[in-house]
Amino acid sequence: MTAKNKLSITTKRLEVRPIKKSDYKNWKEAFSTLGKKKNRWDWENLPVHELDKATFYKRLEKLDQGIKTDTNYRFGVFEKKSGKLIGYTFLMDVSRGIFQNAYLGYQLLNPFWGQGFGEEMVRGVNRLAFSHLKLHRLEAGISPNNRKSIKLAKKVGFRKEGRSKRRLFLNGEWKDFMIYALTSEEFPH
Numbered sequence: 001m002t003a004k005n006k007l008s009i010t011t012k013r014l015e016v017r018p019i020k021k022s023d024y025k026n027w028k029e030a031f032s033t034l035g036k037k038k039n040r041w042d043w044e045n046l047p048v049h050e051l052d053k054a055t056f057y058k059r060l061e062k063l064d065q066g067i068k069t070d071t072n073y074r075f076g077v078f079e080k081k082s083g084k085l086i087g088y089t090f091l092m093d094v095s096r097g098i099f100q101n102a103y104l105g106y107q108l109l110n111p112f113w114g115q116g117f118g119e120e121m122v123r124g125v126n127r128l129a130f131s132h133l134k135l136h137r138l139e140a141g142i143s144p145n146n147r148k149s150i151k152l153a154k155k156v157g158f159r160k161e162g163r164s165k166r167r168l169f170l171n172g173e174w175k176d177f178m179i180y181a182l183t184s185e186e187f188p189h
């Protein structure tokens with residue numbers, strides 16, 4: 001795994017970095033060629049009217065703002081071999097001071113599931129979070145029914161902290177989430 005700069009990392013098969021304006025075509029292609037949803041957490045194609053350049057640039061502005069203010073990082077995940085955008089990983093609601101925490105999110109575009117890219121991407125973003133951004137703790141809140149995500153979190157070393165009752169309001173009700181966490185001490189240096 002090599003670091004290009006503070007916000008970018010390459011692994012064996014992937015590059016994890018912020019999205020840029022020049023990624024527009026790649027992004028449009030990615031979000032117009034997704035297969036049928038594979039489970040309820042999966043993404044589907046964006047509607048055609050949201051695939052234009054202006055909408056993409058507006059999204060980028062918001063993402064850049066999150067990076068500039070050190071509050072929210074959303075990284076694109078690119079397959080090195082093809083250059084394709086294959087997913088996203090997020091470090092959300094960064095808290096500095098005595099907490100040094102972020103909430104981890106990840107999402108692979110469904111044609112790329114089942115090839116170990118999830119594991120590689122999360123190991124990469126963990127490295128960015130702990131080594132480059134000097135965070136101390138990452139928390140992943142996962143639906144108790146999201147088997148694939150729980151499997152992935154455990155595989156990369158996240159520890160189960162417990163069940164957080166009625167944590168998020170989703171689809172009209174407060175839902176429980178399983179909390180998994182990793183601190184820098186538990187991450188191989």
Ligand SMILES: CC(C)(COP(=O)(O)OP(=O)(O)OC[C@H]1O[C@@H](n2cnc3c(N)ncnc32)[C@H](O)[C@@H]1OP(=O)(O)O)[C@@H](O)C(=O)NCCC(=O)NCCS
Pocket residue numbers: 041042043106107108109112113114115116117118119120141142143146148149152155
């Ligand atoms: C969660 C998610 C990223 C997991 O993706 P994934 O492809 O299953 O993740 P992994 O990288 O761990 O891949 C694991 C599979 O690849 C297989 N694999 C194939 N080649 C591999 C390789 N070279 N290296 C490692 N694993 C490989 C593994 O055997 C494993 O198969 P299994 O699931 O049948 O046991 C994906 O399902 C997703 O994006 N879901 C929707 C969004 C979501 O739920 N996000 C999390 C919200 S909390």
